Amino acid sequence: MFKWLHPYAKSENLYRLSGKFLLWFGWLGFIGAVVGTIWGLGFTPADYQQGDSFRIIYVHVPMAMMSMGGYLGMAIAAFIGVVWQQKHSDMMVMAIAPIGAIYTFLALFTGAAWGKPMWGTWWIWDARLTSELILLFLYLGVMALYNAYSDKRSGARAAGILAMVGVINLPIIHYSVEWWNTLHQGATITKFAKPSMDTSMLWPLLINVLAFGLLLGALALMRLRNDLLRTEGHRPWVQKIVEGEN
């Protein structure tokens, strides 16, 4: 696999490849998000218990799942960067971080907006809410550490190590609903058991989860490509691209 990956250690090849991926991720994610959201908000039946306000699930759950998925992706990129010394992998860590932070914030925000009509409170120190808040702090820490270094390469590597250390928080978030009996409802979709929601409601949710994940990837790739152009600005291939697009 390493031999196969090796050509992509060159920034130029990586730029091209990520451009292709970006196109696919971006369009599939966009179409999926539009389809899933319209389907979820407009055409699913209302919940027997929560009425129409359950529909925020189509934004909240994908955001929450992908905030964790983004962190995991960041940690995997950091791991690859440390083990195989791929500098672009470290760049990827920092490409994901701000987007993941925004996803986490939106998950918290939509959760609060959902909690107000359902539980009668914007915020409660519930296990899952608290651990999602910790996830936001972890993202912020990673970004702050990166910005504290004047040498961006060392900063990216340091941030990668922090990302890997913080990954212990993910299982805590994931199992928080099972370990602590608190206000947040239990998991709606699990990998193995039959989902506890009707298929007519489930499909748009699954589509949205996938779509928001693809969008996360597309946004991260955009940032990676920007970063590549910025750091390699003195190279001929960058100048060719810049001149070609003018």
Added chain:
Amino acid sequence: MSAWFETLRRESLLVLRKKSDVLNPLVFYLLVISLFPLGVGPAPSILARIAPGVIWVAVLLSVMLSLERLFRDDYRDGSLEQMLLSVNGGAGLILAKVMAHWLMTCVPILILSPLAALLMGVPDSAVSAIMLTLLVATPALNMLGAVGAALTVGVGRSGVLLSLLILPLFIPVLIFATSAIDAAAMTLPYIGQLSLLAAFSAGAITLAPFAVIAALRISVQ
């Protein structure tokens, strides 16, 4: 092995020679705790209720305060670079450094904690729980904190940054430690929480030194 003990001895001596490094976190610890009776009022029922959280938050803050010195001086005079280059510069070295730091800063806090419990009016049944949770969980705090200290050692004025990096990682320890003390105050068994804290420490001691070394390599290069 002798190199390991030598490092432990050297680190402990260094801390002892610079007494403010030992005393400042301790004074800070007692100061933070004594702020609470002044702030929320001295009613014993309130104080006893919030005591586990107050004591543990004070511990977290003073551990964080003390961690800044862990690699700072060795980094400044260049001996950290030499240590990492030497044949003994592996995880064992980090373990010795952090253990010396733990002996010199956390053990005094542990010894002072009955006094803190007395100040906060903690029921007698919970005092031993406070000491046990401190004994079992502070190694995890020190190892995780060492990762943060190693990541920020090359960055100037790292105090606030260090807290941003490390405090989120301390939160699980805080949750289980305070829940253990709460259980003990109600004379319930708390061995479960204590075991989890011990597991945190065991995991941190075995894994964190490698993260610390990787972080230090970035800082000294």
